[in-house]
Amino acid sequence: xxxxxxxxxxxxxxxxxxxxxxxxxxxxxxxxxxxxxxxxxxxxxxxxxxxxxxxxxxxxxxxxxxxxxxxxxxxxxxxxxxxxxxxxxxxxxxxxxxxxxxxxxxxxxxxxxxxxxxxxxxxxxxxxxxxxxxxxxxxxxxxxxxxxxxxxxxxxxxxxxxxxxxxxxxxxxxxxxxxxxxxxxxxxxxxxxxxxxxxxxxxxxxxxxxxxxxxxxxxxxxxxxxxxxxxxxxxxxxxxxxxxxxxxxxxxxxxxxxxxxxxxxx
Amino acid sequence: xxxxxxxxxxxxxxxxxxxxxxxxxxxxxxxxxxxxxxxxxxxxxxxxxxxxxxxxxxxxxxxxxxxxxxxxxxxxxxxxxxxxxxxxxxxxxxxxxxxxxxxxxxxxxxxxxxxxxxxxxxxxxxxxxxxxxxxxxxxxxxxxxxxxxxxxxxxxxxxxxxxxxxxxxxxxxxxxxxxxxxxxxxxxxxxxxxxxxxxxxxxxxxxxxxxxxxxxxxxxxxxxxxxxxxxxxxxxxxxxxxxxxxxxxxxxxxxxxxxxxxxxxxxxxxxxxxxxxxxxxxxxx
Numbered sequence: 001x002x003x004x005x006x007x008x009x010x011x012x013x014x015x016x017x018x019x020x021x022x023x024x025x026x027x028x029x030x031x032x033x034x035x036x037x038x039x040x041x042x043x044x045x046x047x048x049x050x051x052x053x054x055x056x057x058x059x060x061x062x063x064x065x066x067x068x069x070x071x072x073x074x075x076x077x078x079x080x081x082x083x084x085x086x087x088x089x090x091x092x093x094x095x096x097x098x099x100x101x102x103x104x105x106x107x108x109x110x111x112x113x114x115x116x117x118x119x120x121x122x123x124x125x126x127x128x129x130x131x132x133x134x135x136x137x138x139x140x141x142x143x144x145x146x147x148x149x150x151x152x153x154x155x156x157x158x159x160x161x162x163x164x165x166x167x168x169x170x171x172x173x174x175x176x177x178x179x180x181x182x183x184x185x186x187x188x189x190x191x192x193x194x195x196x197x198x199x200x201x202x203x204x205x206x207x208x209x210x211x212x213x214x215x216x217x218x219x220x221x222x223x224x225x226x227x228x229x230x231x232x233x234x235x236x237x238x239x240x241x242x243x244x245x246x247x248x249x250x251x252x253x254x255x256x257x258x259x260x261x262x263x264x265x266x
Numbered sequence: 267x268x269x270x271x272x273x274x275x276x277x278x279x280x281x282x283x284x285x286x287x288x289x290x291x292x293x294x295x296x297x298x299x300x301x302x303x304x305x306x307x308x309x310x311x312x313x314x315x316x317x318x319x320x321x322x323x324x325x326x327x328x329x330x331x332x333x334x335x336x337x338x339x340x341x342x343x344x345x346x347x348x349x350x351x352x353x354x355x356x357x358x359x360x361x362x363x364x365x366x367x368x369x370x371x372x373x374x375x376x377x378x379x380x381x382x383x384x385x386x387x388x389x390x391x392x393x394x395x396x397x398x399x400x401x402x403x404x405x406x407x408x409x410x411x412x413x414x415x416x417x418x419x420x421x422x423x424x425x426x427x428x429x430x431x432x433x434x435x436x437x438x439x440x441x442x443x444x445x446x447x448x449x450x451x452x453x454x455x456x457x458x459x460x461x462x463x464x465x466x467x468x469x470x471x472x473x474x475x476x477x478x479x480x481x482x483x484x485x486x487x488x489x490x491x492x493x494x495x496x497x498x499x500x501x502x503x504x505x506x507x508x509x510x511x512x513x514x515x516x517x518x519x520x521x522x523x524x525x526x527x528x529x530x531x532x533x534x535x536x537x538x539x540x541x542x543x544x545x546x547x548x549x550x551x
Contacts, residue, residue: 008352009356011352011356015349015353016368016371019375019426019429020375022387022389022426023375023386024386025390025396026382026383026389039394078281078285079282081281082278082282082283084278085282086282089279093283097279097282101282103290107483108484108488108531109484110486110489110504110508110524111297111487111527114297114507114520114524115293115297115524116293117511118296118297119296122296138285138289141282141285195376198379199381201380201381201490202487202490205508216379216381219379219382219385220381223381223384223494227385231382232385235378235382238377238379239374239378242374242378243374246370246374250370
């Protein structure tokens with residue numbers, strides 16, 4: 001039994017190691033002096049300096065963050081309300097709508113990209129941030145919708161009924177009871193959606209228009225034409241930022257747990 | 267009162283309904299319509315009904331891209347399942363502290379650009395890259411392996427991009443599993459292997475199914491991975507569609523390709539559900 005436990009641990013460790021290998025490479029070569037990635041010729045910070053002066057990349061990064069935040073915010077509202085409403089109601093169209101709203105993540109991205117390209121040109125919408133937000137919102141909604149839906153199944157309905165019996169309005173019940181209960185799902189759904197939006201190449205490439213670049217689109221064109229190591233530097237910075245945010249959030253969580261532990265023993 | 271409650275309820279689902287109808291159903295229907303339209307010689311589309319676009323798909327060049335896409339998606343999904351299922355399973359059996367840590371470790375790469383991670387593989391796998399240099403220095407091989415810009419490189423890229431989906435969905439279904447059932451089976455004399463096959467595997471099938479769908483379907487459309495890691499050797503449907511939209515500027519044909527791709531993936535999902543009887547299992551519990 002003990003031995004088996006160890007073996008599974010080794011399996012997990014090896015696979016995780018392989019997962020991190022390419023990332024480690026990117027980080028290492030962001031400090032490389034030479035432009036080539038064949039061998040490490042010497043330590044240098046010059047790619048970070050180039051990155052700092054590269055207005056295009058900074059703009060693309062800004063666009064990507066803006067796009068992710070706006071699309072996530074819109075989809076969080078639409079997806080959460082939709083999931084709550086669907087769980088309570090029994091419309092004839094419910095099943096179909098549920099299926100239809102999750103279609104964007106059930107079909108290959110390329111189809112969504114082409115469909116939006118054709119549809120937006122039909123509507124004569126100018127390609128740019130608006131089209132990007134619409135396209136990203138469509139595939140962000142399903143992540144939030146499904147997470148919230150799954151969470152709603154496990155929620156004790158009697159809490160809401162109690163609130164209603166005690167005279168709370170429907171809106172008050174939603175904000176005071178339902179929303180706090182499903183908040184973890186809304187947050188994790190939004191985080192997942194943001195990650196998907198921040199990383200999307202296939203759909204963005206079709207609807208971004210000639211003048212607007214998101215970060216993944218910019219990186220993609222660079223990968224096709226020839227990479228400069230400043231992209232490595234950028235990735236390293238993003239990675240450092242993520243680790244920092246995760247570190248802080250886990251510290252905060254630990255402190256909260258400790259406080260909660262003092263109040264009541266779980 | 268009852269009516270008022272219903273209309274209030276409808277207000278909550280209305281945004282989802284409207285958004286989905288306008289920006290999901292609308293564009294998809296438009297694509298289907300477009301696939302029956304005629305491509306004009308210049309820029310643009312003639313709205314004259316034709317089946318020409320679908321007939322054109324039967325051309326061996328395009329059929330080949332379909333079969334290559336499916337083959338790649340199959341290979342990748344099988345590899346992902348074989349690697350990801352044990353990972354999700356073992357992960358769920360770790361202590362709570364380690365579960366959290368492993369989850370974090372899986373999520374961090376998820377947040378970095380998948381393109382850059384692919385670039386990391388290029389650095390690793392290229393002819394004079396780290397991997398080859400290491401193997402040569404260790405004396406395992408004499409000549410550097412040509413992994414980059416080959417089929418295996420694309421499969422590696424696909425696995426790498428999609429493995430987390432499998433791991434997370436298997437993990438969550440193993441987490442939810444009622445272990446007393448396995449214990450009961452073991453108490454009743456079932457071997458470890460038999461208990462796993464008859465109880466664990468069946469109970470975690472919905473998670474496995476979700477993982478399979480979440481890795482099979484995207485892998486049909488992730489043309490950029492084949493582009494970056496495969497050179498120009500593997501032409502997937504995705505690349506053909508993109509090519510027709512941009513350079514070929516034949517939108518109706520691109521639409522027809524997309525319709526066929528969508529139908530094929532829908533059939534795959536439907537068949538998988540039928541074969542695994544997931545509906546029954548869900549109904550059972």
